[in-house]
Amino acid sequence: MKRHVVLLLIVSILLITGCGQKANGEDMVRTYTQIDQETAKEMMARDDGHIIVDVRRQDEYDAGHIPGAILIPNESIGCDPPEALPDYDQIILIYCRSGNRSKQAAEKLASMGYTNIYEFGGINTWTGEVITTEEEKAADAVVLRFSSFSGGGYEYSVEVDDPSIVRVKALYEFEAHAEEIDGASYDYIVSFTGLKRGVTTATVYGRSPIMDNENSVYTVTVDEDLHVTLTPVRTLSTFYVYRSGDIHYDSYQITMDENGYHISINEEAPQPFSAEAAAALVQVIDTYDMVSWDGFSESRSFVLDGEGFWLDFTLTDGTRIHARGDNVFPEHYFEAMGAMWDVLSRIAEEETDMKLYIGETRVPVTWEKNASVAELKTLLPLIIQMSMYGGFEQVGSIGQSIVRDDEQTITSSGDIVLYSGNQIVIFYGSNSWSYTMLGHVNLSQQEMAELLSHGDVTITITDD
Numbered sequence: 001m002k003r004h005v006v007l008l009l010i011v012s013i014l015l016i017t018g019c020g021q022k023a024n025g026e027d028m029v030r031t032y033t034q035i036d037q038e039t040a041k042e043m044m045a046r047d048d049g050h051i052i053v054d055v056r057r058q059d060e061y062d063a064g065h066i067p068g069a070i071l072i073p074n075e076s077i078g079c080d081p082p083e084a085l086p087d088y089d090q091i092i093l094i095y096c097r098s099g100n101r102s103k104q105a106a107e108k109l110a111s112m113g114y115t116n117i118y119e120f121g122g123i124n125t126w127t128g129e130v131i132t133t134e135e136e137k138a139a140d141a142v143v144l145r146f147s148s149f150s151g152g153g154y155e156y157s158v159e160v161d162d163p164s165i166v167r168v169k170a171l172y173e174f175e176a177h178a179e180e181i182d183g184a185s186y187d188y189i190v191s192f193t194g195l196k197r198g199v200t201t202a203t204v205y206g207r208s209p210i211m212d213n214e215n216s217v218y219t220v221t222v223d224e225d226l227h228v229t230l231t232p233v234r235t236l237s238t239f240y241v242y243r244s245g246d247i248h249y250d251s252y253q254i255t256m257d258e259n260g261y262h263i264s265i266n267e268e269a270p271q272p273f274s275a276e277a278a279a280a281l282v283q284v285i286d287t288y289d290m291v292s293w294d295g296f297s298e299s300r301s302f303v304l305d306g307e308g309f310w311l312d313f314t315l316t317d318g319t320r321i322h323a324r325g326d327n328v329f330p331e332h333y334f335e336a337m338g339a340m341w342d343v344l345s346r347i348a349e350e351e352t353d354m355k356l357y358i359g360e361t362r363v364p365v366t367w368e369k370n371a372s373v374a375e376l377k378t379l380l381p382l383i384i385q386m387s388m389y390g391g392f393e394q395v396g397s398i399g400q401s402i403v404r405d406d407e408q409t410i411t412s413s414g415d416i417v418l419y420s421g422n423q424i425v426i427f428y429g430s431n432s433w434s435y436t437m438l439g440h441v442n443l444s445q446q447e448m449a450e451l452l453s454h455g456d457v458t459i460t461i462t463d464d
Helices: 002-017 037-044 058-063 100-112 133-139 275-287 333-352 371-378 445-452
Strands: 051-054 092-096 117-122 142-149 155-160 166-174 185-194 198-207 214-222 228-232 236-244 252-257 260-265 271-273 308-315 320-324 355-358 361-363 365-367 382-385 387-389 393-397 407-410 415-419 423-427 432-441 458-462
Touching (some): 037 092, 058 133, 142 155, 142 214, 142 228, 155 166, 214 236, 236 275, 236 333, 260 275, 275 333, 371 432, 382 393, 423 432
Parallel strands (some): 092 117
Antiparallel strands (some): 142 185, 155 198, 166 185, 198 214, 214 228, 236 252, 252 260, 260 271, 308 320, 355 361, 365 432, 382 458, 387 393, 393 423, 415 423
16 A cells, blocks of 8 residues: 555656656756846847846736836746747746746746746836836827927817727927927827727817917727737818809808817808818819819919918818919819819709709809898799899799898899799899899809790799
8 A cells, every 4th residue: 555655756756856857858957047136137228139137027017027028927927938939049038026837937937948948036126117018009000290389380189989999199399498488399199099990080170369260080990919000091070162253252261179070151150061072172172183183373364363262171181282373273273162162062052952853953152141041941932933134134033021121232143032022033144123032042143044035034042
């Protein structure tokens, strides 16, 4: 019986002591090298393919570790070589908190056959750099930088649609001792750190009391390794267009803020404006290569004599154009401006949901925001037989009287007015009389004459 017990003990001891040994034909005692921390620093500075191993617990590692160190807790090192250490001949620098667990880990790895193990004690006596896991993630963050100045420059803020995907930190960076100086330049720095895999949108808003709004939009993509990629989104940030001359045009101003787009027509109160309409304008900009227009060149003959204009827009990817007066425009200037006006006129119609057809032709209209238009809308749909009059207008009865607010007016081609409270007049020329303005057809005088000067027409006003 005693003989059996002795044999069992011998087998157990052999199993325990032979757990991690690497068989190579020889029964050797595996060892490691203990070095001081200054020597460890020198070795870390070399480009020799070494690896630094922290053998503490996860929470200790997260609280602060040597930059570049990987975590292999001492308790996790058993009989099998760690997956993170596939090369038995790689230089391995090991540390823990005080030097106890690092020695245990070094012994276990040496017993497995690792040949270049260097143990250098604990981080509690380390005088080199230490970084937390949080700081390490921030160091890998993607950073945006925006420059401005105090006392009138842009003040920035950032908004993320889904903050569970990416963490955002923002700070202002002034030059030394310049923070309280009016006009001092500074950088607004935004860092993005991945939290989980996914896609979201980030918008950086720039606001200034003396400059137009500036908005930058990015698609934020976080992959499975939590790497962040920012892709600029190309859409409207601000847009202003004004055009005058022989033809009357409305002015349009579009702005973007945290609540979406808004449009002001002829400096009226801003109204909501769809992202789809903004995308349509960007398509016009792209189609006619408007970003290549030079807004500050000498005058050329690409615009109509006597026509004045002002075109000013920025896109969220940083594209911007400022043009006014008689600047140089490309070959397709009129087509581009016409395409923009088509989009903007449709937007103006959508605000009132009122559409005008002259015969079978739908025409772009900007309706007034007044009591007469509001009451006219309650009568829709209207089909009105018009009659030519005076060689400059067509007039027709709406069948009843509605509220009016007449003023002495000099009309122009495209104007739609209420006459005597019960008749609609559409002009393809000009007249002076007392009218209530209802709206304006955004077509040239030649186009209006083509629709209205060849005989009586029927018009349809509908909200369908």
